[in-house]
Each structure stands twice: as C-alpha cells, then as structure tokens.
Amino acid sequence: MINREIIRTKIVQLTYAYYQNGNKNIDSAEKELFFSLSKAYDLYNYLLALIVAVTKEARRCNEVLTARAQRENTEVPSQKFTLNRFALQLEENKTLNEFISTQKRTWDDDIQFVSTLYDVIKNSDIYKEYMESKEDSYEADRELWRKLYRTFIQNNPDLDAVLEEISLYWNDDKEIVDTFVLKSIKRFNEQNGTKQELLPEWDSDEEKDFARKLFRSAILNADEYQRYMSEASRNWDFSRLAYMDVVIMQIAIAEMVTFPNIPINVTINEYVDLAKLYSTHKSGGYINGMLDAIARHMIATGKLAKFIEPKPERPVREPKTPKVMKAVKIKPSGRKRIIRNS
Numbered sequence: 001m002i003n004r005e006i007i008r009t010k011i012v013q014l015t016y017a018y019y020q021n022g023n024k025n026i027d028s029a030e031k032e033l034f035f036s037l038s039k040a041y042d043l044y045n046y047l048l049a050l051i052v053a054v055t056k057e058a059r060r061c062n063e064v065l066t067a068r069a070q071r072e073n074t075e076v077p078s079q080k081f082t083l084n085r086f087a088l089q090l091e092e093n094k095t096l097n098e099f100i101s102t103q104k105r106t107w108d109d110d111i112q113f114v115s116t117l118y119d120v121i122k123n124s125d126i127y128k129e130y131m132e133s134k135e136d137s138y139e140a141d142r143e144l145w146r147k148l149y150r151t152f153i154q155n156n157p158d159l160d161a162v163l164e165e166i167s168l169y170w171n172d173d174k175e176i177v178d179t180f181v182l183k184s185i186k187r188f189n190e191q192n193g194t195k196q197e198l199l200p201e202w203d204s205d206e207e208k209d210f211a212r213k214l215f216r217s218a219i220l221n222a223d224e225y226q227r228y229m230s231e232a233s234r235n236w237d238f239s240r241l242a243y244m245d246v247v248i249m250q251i252a253i254a255e256m257v258t259f260p261n262i263p264i265n266v267t268i269n270e271y272v273d274l275a276k277l278y279s280t281h282k283s284g285g286y287i288n289g290m291l292d293a294i295a296r297h298m299i300a301t302g303k304l305a306k307f308i309e310p311k312p313e314r315p316v317r318e319p320k321t322p323k324v325m326k327a328v329k330i331k332p333s334g335r336k337r338i339i340r341n342s
Contacts, residue, residue, distance in 0.1 A: 001044055001180050001199040002037050005270075007211045008251070009172060010036050012274050015218055016247050026219060033215055039169035041201040043177045045099040046166075048090060048184065048198070050114070050153065051145060053107035055087040057118045080131055085190060086142040092194045105166060113162050121148055138190040146185045154178045210259070218254040225253040232290070232297040244279040245287060252291050256304060264295050264308050 014033045018024060059082040069076045090096065100106060107114050121127050130144045153159060163170045180199055188196055202208055218225070229249060252271040256264060268291045276284040296311075298304035 001041055002202055002207060003176075004207070004210060006037065006040055006173070006176055007207065007214070008270055008274060009176075010040075011211070011215050011218065011251055012244075012248060012278060013172070014215065015251060016244060018219060019243075019247070026216065029219070030212065030215060033211065036169050037211065038201065039167055040173045040177060042099075042103075042167070043163070043170050043173050044180055044184075044199065045096060046103075046163075047153070047174075047177065047181050048096055049100055050107060050117075051087055051149070052091045052096070053114045054118050054121065055082065055084065055091060057111070057114050058082050058122075061118070078131060081127070084141045084144065085138045086145055086185070086188060089188065089190065089193065089196060093196055093198070094194050095198045110162055113158065116158070117152065117156075121152055124148075124151070126151060142185060142188055146182060149178075149182060149185065154182075213258055214251065214255055217258045218251040221254065221257075222250055225250045225257075228253055228294055228298055228303065229290070231301075232294040242279050242283060245275065245283050248275050248279065248283075249287060249291060249294070252287075253294060253298075256295060256298070256306065260306065264306055268292060268295070 010033060014029060014036065017032075018029045021029075062077055062079060062082050065077045068074075126144070126147050130140070133140070160174065163174065184199055226246070229246075248271050252267055255262060255267045255271075268288060271291065272284050272288045275287045279287075292308075295304065295306070295308055299306060299308060
C-alpha cells in the first residue's frame with residue numbers, strides 16, 4: 001500500500017523536521033520515518049473499520065426500532081442496510097480484526113461521531129435509492145459503500161478533526177489513503193469470505209529501499225546537493241528562499257542522482273506538487289524552473305547520467321520587410337484649359 005507518493009511526502013516532512021531538531025541523529029530520524037509510514041497503514045485499516053462501526057450502529061438503531069414496532073404492532077423496519085453483504089464480510093475479515101485487536105482506541109471511543117455519520121447516511125438520497133431498489137446482490141451492496149465512502153467519508157472535515165486527535169501523523173495522509181480504501185472496496189470478492197486480502201503494508205522490499213536510500217542520500221549529501229544548486233544559478237541567494245524550498249530541491253536532487261531509472265521529468269513534477277502543498281504559493285513555478293536548470297547543469301557537467309528533453313528552441317522571427325511606398329501617378333485634373341485670344 002505504501003507507495004512513492006506517500007514516501008516522498010513523509011521524507012519532505014521528516015527532512016525538514018531533522019534540520020529543525022537540535023539533536024541530529026540520522027539513525028533516529030530514519031526510525032521516525034518508517035514509524036510515520038507505518039502509521040499511514042494504520043489509518044488505512046482504521047478507515048475500513050469505520051465502515052464496520054457505522055454498520056454496527058445501524059444494527060443497534062434497527063434493533064431499537066424493531067422492538068418498538070413489535071410493541072406497537074407496526075411495520076418492522078427493513079434490515080437491508082444492516083445485512084449489507086459487503087459490510088458483513090468486512091466485519092468478519094480476519095486481517096482487519098487482527099488490527100482492531102491490537103489498537104488501544106477504536107471507533108467505540110468516538111461513537112457520537114459514528115452515530116452522526118450514520119444519521120447523515122440514512123437521510124441521503126444514496127441510502128434511500130438503495131433501500132428502495134429491488135436489486136439484491138453482493139455487487140449492489142459493495143457499490144453502495146463505494147458511493148457512501150466517496151460522498152461522506154472521503155471529504156469530511158469532522159472526520160479529519162477526529163483523526164487529528166488520534167494521531168498527528170494522519171494530518172497529511174488521508175487524501176492518499178482514501179484512494180487505497182476505495183481500491184480495496186472495489187477488489188472485495190464475496191467468494192473470498194473472511195480471508196479476503198487487504199492491501200499489504202508494503203508492496204515490495206524495493207519500496208522500503210527507495211525510502212531508506214532517498215532519505216539518507218538527501219541528508220548525508222546535503223552540502224554537495226546545495227552546491228549543485230549554487231552552480232546552476234550564479235546569482236543564487238539562499239536568504240531569499242523559503243527554507244522548505246531548499247529542502248524540497250535537496251530531496252529532488254537526491255532522487256535524480258540516486259535512482260537512475262526514475263525519469264527527470266517525473267521527479268520534477270512530484271516535487272513541484274509537494275512545493276505547492278508545503279511551501280509558498282510561488283514556490284511551485286520557481287522550483288520547477290530551478291530543478292530543470294539544475295538537472296541540465298548536472299548533465300552538462302557530467303554529474304548526472306540521465307536524459308532530459310532539450311529545451312524547445314524559440315522560433316526565429318524573420319525580419320520584417322520594410323514597406324515600399326508605391327509611386328502614385330498623379331493624373332491631370334481633367335479640367336479644360338481655356339485659351340483666350342488676345
């Protein structure tokens with residue numbers, strides 16, 4: 001699950017924190033990096049557990065309404081939502097339950113939020129259409145939760161506030177992790193039952209190596225990379241740069257140098273996006289131009305063995321041909337000349 005987008009984000013955060021920390025210890029900083037990455041995976045599981053928590057709350061409310069209906073001899077409420085096949089499969093998932101059993105805090109500690117979220121869902125058109133639909137299939141049940149997640153969980157400021165109280169590491173993770181939750185919902189298969197696989201924490205050891213090498217390279221070679229910055233721009237003035245800009249470019253150069261298989265334009269685009277997120281509003285455009293100049297300078301001086309697209313040549317304007325004034329033939333006025341006899 002942990003991909004390079006998350007890794008780059010965490011390395012920018014942790015590298016900046018490393019320089020702000022008076023006790024600079026690369027080994028401790030690396031442990032903090034991997035701990036921070038593991039918390040992103042915790043968030044993934046915690047958001048899946050929210051679906052289970054909402055289903056349990058719906059079941060509790062339904063039981064209350066059913067008991068009242070039986071006492072008053074009125075219509076018993078539908079159990080279609082509480083018996084949603086996808087939600088029940090997720091509730092029984094072995095991997096998710098193992099995660100929940102290791103957590104000190106669960107959604108039971110935020111039951112008021114869960115209850116409010118269920119009320120919002122219950123009053124939505126998505127819920128009403130599902131309850132009124134005659135379609136009764138696992139696919140429809142799974143699709144319901146994909147829609148509910150995108151509509152009420154993916155962009156939810158109240159949920160963001162709850163998550164921030166639980167872990168400060170989750171502040172910048174949710175937007176990326178949401179995509180993995182939605183991907184997991186789509187991958188669920190009824191035939192897999194309780195053994196349905198969730199996304200693994202790491203796709204491969206290659207991603208771990210990427211995180212470790214990039215972080216160490218950015219910090220251990222900081223002086224060298226900042227010198228490349230200076231060489232690429234003789235009028236470089238660090239005092240006029242946002243400190244975060246220097247950190248971001250330092251990590252970008254580390255990636256260019258350390259990973260020969262990553263194209264330069266991919267690296268530049270990734271860190272320009274991070275600059276827009278973490279630095280000033282002007283940083284994106286400035287860093288884009290600087291990283292391009294730095295990469296070209298490093299290639300030209302033999303410090304970087306990569307290909308970069310040549311700069312497009314500006315079209316040469318042909319000099320304008322001066323306008324030649326055409327001779328104008330003046331015609332006689334056409335008036336008759338009168339000859340007087342003397």
